Amino acid sequence: MQRNIALVLCAVFFAIALLFATRPASAAPAAKAAVVSAQRAEEVVASANSDKYHRLTCDYADNILEENKVYYKTPADAERDDKYACSVCRP
Numbered sequence: 001m002q003r004n005i006a007l008v009l010c011a012v013f014f015a016i017a018l019l020f021a022t023r024p025a026s027a028a029p030a031a032k033a034a035v036v037s038a039q040r041a042e043e044v045v046a047s048a049n050s051d052k053y054h055r056l057t058c059d060y061a062d063n064i065l066e067e068n069k070v071y072y073k074t075p076a077d078a079e080r081d082d083k084y085a086c087s088v089c090r091p
């Protein structure tokens with residue numbers, strides 16, 4: 001019986017230690033997610049003179065003049081503005 005109580009106490013201490021150990025780790029991914037969402041603020045780009053939209057990394061996106069660039073947060077936003085996905089970069 002004495003041994004069982006010691007085992008339960010041991011398990012409780014282990015659980016508390018685990019709780020404290022995982023707390024800083026759970027805060028880190030949240031901070032990382034904030035950075036990723038900031039990078040994803042503008043995901044696709046279209047030209048004011050064209051009905052196609054591209055990934056920001058697409059070669060065709062590089063060819064769009066800076067003054068004609070129209071940025072969208074998501075491909076769905078671009079589609080809503082009557083733009084079509086580029087068949088080369090497939091955003």
Ligand SMILES: [Zn+2]
Pocket residue numbers: 053054055058059060061086087088089090
């Ligand atoms: Zn493209």
